[in-house]
Amino acid sequence: xxxxxxxxxxxxxxxxxxxxxxxxxxxxxxxxxxxxxxxxxxxxxxxxxxxxxxxxxxxxxxxxxxxxxxxxxxxxxxxxxxxxxxxxxxxxxxxxxxxxxxxxxxxxxxxxxxxxxxxxxxxxxxxxxxxxxxxxxxxxxxxxxxxxxxxxxxxxxxxxxxxxxxxxxxxxxxxxxxxxxxxxxxxxxxxxxxxxxxxxxxxxxxxxxxxxxxxxxxxxxxxxxxxxxxxxxxxxxxxxxxxxxxxxxxxxxxxxxxxxxxxxxxxxxxxxxxxxxxxxxxx
Amino acid sequence: xxxxxxxxxxxxxxxxxxxxxxxxxxxxxxxxxxxxxxxxxxxxxxxxxxxxxxxxxxxxxxxxxxxxxxxxxxxxxxxxxxxxxxxxxxxxxxxxxxxxxxxxxxxxxxxxxxxxxxxxxxxxxxxxxxxxxxxxxxxxxxxxxxxxxxxxxxxxxxxxxxxxxxxxxxxxxxxxxxxxxxxxxxxxxxxxxxxxxxxxxxxxxxxxxxxxxxxxxxxxxxxx
Numbered sequence: 468x469x470x471x472x473x474x475x476x477x478x479x480x481x482x483x484x485x486x487x488x489x490x491x492x493x494x495x496x497x498x499x500x501x502x503x504x505x506x507x508x509x510x511x512x513x514x515x516x517x518x519x520x521x522x523x524x525x526x527x528x529x530x531x532x533x534x535x536x537x538x539x540x541x542x543x544x545x546x547x548x549x550x551x552x553x554x555x556x557x558x559x560x561x562x563x564x565x566x567x568x569x570x571x572x573x574x575x576x577x578x579x580x581x582x583x584x585x586x587x588x589x590x591x592x593x594x595x596x597x598x599x600x601x602x603x604x605x606x607x608x609x610x611x612x613x614x615x616x617x618x619x620x621x622x623x624x625x626x627x628x629x630x631x632x633x634x635x636x637x638x639x640x641x642x643x644x645x646x647x648x649x650x651x652x653x654x655x656x657x658x659x660x661x662x663x664x665x666x667x668x669x670x671x672x673x674x675x676x677x678x679x680x681x682x683x684x685x686x687x688x689x690x691x692x693x694x695x696x697x698x699x700x701x702x703x704x705x706x707x708x709x710x711x712x713x714x715x716x717x718x719x720x721x722x723x724x725x726x727x728x729x730x731x732x733x734x735x736x737x738x739x740x741x742x743x744x745x746x747x748x749x750x
Numbered sequence: 751x752x753x754x755x756x757x758x759x760x761x762x763x764x765x766x767x768x769x770x771x772x773x774x775x776x777x778x779x780x781x782x783x784x785x786x787x788x789x790x791x792x793x794x795x796x797x798x799x800x801x802x803x804x805x806x807x808x809x810x811x812x813x814x815x816x817x818x819x820x821x822x823x824x825x826x827x828x829x830x831x832x833x834x835x836x837x838x839x840x841x842x843x844x845x846x847x848x849x850x851x852x853x854x855x856x857x858x859x860x861x862x863x864x865x866x867x868x869x870x871x872x873x874x875x876x877x878x879x880x881x882x883x884x885x886x887x888x889x890x891x892x893x894x895x896x897x898x899x900x901x902x903x904x905x906x907x908x909x910x911x912x913x914x915x916x917x918x919x920x921x922x923x924x925x926x927x928x929x930x931x932x933x934x935x936x937x938x939x940x941x942x943x944x945x946x947x948x949x950x951x952x953x954x955x956x957x958x959x960x961x962x963x964x965x966x967x968x969x970x971x972x973x974x
Contacts (some may be wrong), residue, residue, distance in 0.1 A: 469800050498868045501935060506933045509926040510876050510883070513892055513916050518830035520762070523915055580872055581879035585833055592831060606807045607801050611815075614797070618819070623835040630839040642843040648848050650863040651960040670958070717838070718867055747916045 474557075476737050480609075480729065481556035481597055485565070487726040488590065489549035494723075495587075496546070500576060502531050503538035508579035516583065522574040530577065545572055562597035569594065569660040586721050589619070593727060613730040616690035620706065624687035633683050639675035643668060644715045659738075665715050678716075685709045692731070699731040706731075846954040851877050852965065854946045855934060869937060873930070877947055880926055881968050883918055893917045927971035945971040 472480070495501055506654045511528070513519040522528065531538035552561040573588035592615055596608035627633050647666050650656050658666055666674045685705050691698050706728055714720035802809045817834075822832040851874065853860040862870045883890070897910045931942040951963040 469797065469804065482962065495868075498866055500868055500872060504936070505872070506929060506936060508876070508933075509922050509929045510879060510918050512879055512890075512917075515827050515891060515895060516829050520916060524912075529915075543757055570830075580875050582871070582875045583828065585835070588830060589833065603804060607804060608811075611801070611808075611812055615815075619833075619835055619840065622823070623837065623839075625924040626834075626839040630836070630841065632839050632841050635841045635843075637844040638842055641836060641844040642956065644844060644846070645842075645848060648954070648960055649850065651954075651958075652850075652952045652962060653859075653861055653863055666958075719837075 469610045472602055472737075473610070474602070477602060477605060478556040479737065481562070482553050483729065484593060484597065484726060485549050485553040485556075485562070488565070488569070488594075491587065491590070491723050492546045492549055492622065495576075496542075501538075501542040502572065502575055503535060503542045506580055507532045507575075510581055512581040512583075513578055513580040514583065515664065518570075519574050519578055519583075522571055522577045523578065527571060528575050541568070541572075545569060550597075559598060559600045563592055566591065566594040566598060586723050588664070589724055590726070593729075605665060609730065612727075614693065614728050615691045615701075616727045619727075620689035620709075621693075624683050624689075627683050627686075631717055633680060634676075636676065637672060639679035640669045640672055642679075642717050643675065661715060668716070682709065682712065699733060703728045703731050848952045849949060850952050851881055852948055852950050852962070853877060853930070853941070854932075854944075855931075855938075855942050856944055859973050860938075865937065873934065873937070876926075877930065880947065882916065883947055884923075884968050888918055888920050890917060923969065924971070931971055931973070941973075942971075943973050 492501075498505075511523065513523060524535070530540060545565070548561060548565040548568060552558075554730075555561060558579065570591050571590070573591065577583045577588065580729075592612060596605050596612060599605050624736050632638050642665060647662070647669075648656070650662075668678060686709065688705055689702060691703060707725065710720055710722070710725065714722075766837070798809065798812065800814060818829075818832045822829055823834060826834065828834045853873070860873075862874060865873075893913055897915070900912065927945060927947065930947070931945050934945070935942050946967060947969045948965055948967040950962050952960050952962060954960055
């Protein structure tokens, strides 16, 4: 059965999602990763991704590279639009424009970074439901998104299983060493307590192999979401714990994607929390 | 009805939406009585079936998305928004040696680990790509695809225009090093007078410390 949202719960989810997106953009400003802060990058990498091809062939990348003021206007517009969408959650035009600009931003950043990262661009899937006015369409797309998120984690586990890295001896040891080698190469760099604890894991091949298997089992556990909603709340916990561990072990947190776990919150919890209940009664 | 039969009835009612669904299961219902994830395959099928009942357009959207994802997965090609989640799935064998890039600024090795990961990667990843381009003479998969597949489908000048927009060229070599110097200045706040990019081996020692060796210079930049 597809859970259908009402106006109040949709408003709440819109605020949450675009509020989060605003925080993500503010972090990007802080990290000097907005297009206007990239100092007109020279190299770009599009690989065989046709979406990247279209964005670059449209000339938008070249425009921002050649004109600082256009790049700055674009960055400010994108950030302000996230705020406006969160403030005016009923207008569908704002999520549409924000979604388009956000996609362009992610494509350009990934191209100039010469690596097609998923930590930001995946959020485009989350924006899609908000581009439709009809509550019915929104609800169906949002419900479908739950399967997409489950697929993200489950397929990550399946890839590792099929390519044989799960039971590959020394795989985790290599991953930890790969993550720590740059830091250890810096003269005088001292690992902190947590880093040192995690690095020590690479000295115990059996233990690190078990850690890898447990990690992949955590990813694989998202398969259950295709069959039942019963374990959704546990999937949120598993997802967060998984990302916290990978943040320390392999320096990959995917923090920006944590908002995707929203799809695992039971819809009745979003719709009938005390605040919603009060709003409904006062309306 | 004994207790276990009664429990089973409640269990079934909890798992399946209505009698029709029970009927739907037919002779296979016993499987779902045994397995703890009995509502399993049913629920997912029901989702698409419910969508079909509600809106054919949204159903078509989901089917297109699923097909796109399947195609990209089997072709091992990523086309946004059909992402592949194959990170860290390549088999690796620990040798204790890593071939990494290095950047020296004003004669000193740049301390990249002190930066946040996203900022660090805006320096590190393009530099790794630059090294790769230098080693392959700027011949990338994108260029090969444009030349081999698209040259017959477009007019004569089109592929070279595509290459110009989508690929990097040897002429960008010094422009890249100049950009790198500018971006490092922005991040570190120090003026970059000389810059060197290259590769070296980072080797784990017996005491688990790391030593650099076997450096190869790829590119140099100096401010006049």
